[in-house]
Amino acid sequence: MSESPSPKFLESLRNLTGSVVSMLQTRLELASVELAEERTRLMKVALLACFGLVFFSMALMTFTLLIAILFWESYRWQAIGAIVVFYVICAAICLFIARQKVRNAPPLFESTLAELDKDREMLRR
Known part of the structure; x- marks a missing residue:
C-alpha cells in the first residue's frame, strides 16, 4: 500500500526547489557582477601601469644618458x-x-563563495 504524496507536500517541495533555484540564480548574478568589476579594475590598473612604465622608462634612459655624459671622460665604463x-637590483x-602579491591574492569569487556557504548552512537547518 503506497500512499500518494499529499498536495501540500508537493507544493512545499516545489516552493523549496523554486527557492533553491532562485538562490542559485542570485549567486550566479553576484559572481558575474564581481567578475565584471574585477575585469574593469584590472583593465584600469593595466592601462595605468603601461603609462607609468613608459614614462619611467623614458626617465631611466635620460638618467642613464646623463650619467654617461657626466662621466664620459674619466669613468664611463x-x-x-x-x-x-x-x-x-631594482628589477629583482x-x-x-610582484610574486609575493600574486601568492597572497584573495580568491577571485570571495563574496560569492561566502554567500554560497551561508546558503548551505541555512539549508542544513
Whole structure:
C-alpha cells in the first residue's frame, strides 16, 4: 500500500526547489557582477601601469644618458656598469614583490563563495 504524496507536500517541495533555484540564480548574478568589476579594475590598473612604465622608462634612459655624459671622460665604463647593476637590483626587487602579491591574492569569487556557504548552512537547518 503506497500512499500518494499529499498536495501540500508537493507544493512545499516545489516552493523549496523554486527557492533553491532562485538562490542559485542570485549567486550566479553576484559572481558575474564581481567578475565584471574585477575585469574593469584590472583593465584600469593595466592601462595605468603601461603609462607609468613608459614614462619611467623614458626617465631611466635620460638618467642613464646623463650619467654617461657626466662621466664620459674619466669613468664611463664604471658609471655605465654601476647603472646596469642598479637596474638589475631594482628589477629583482620588483619581481620579488610582484610574486609575493600574486601568492597572497584573495580568491577571485570571495563574496560569492561566502554567500554560497551561508546558503548551505541555512539549508542544513
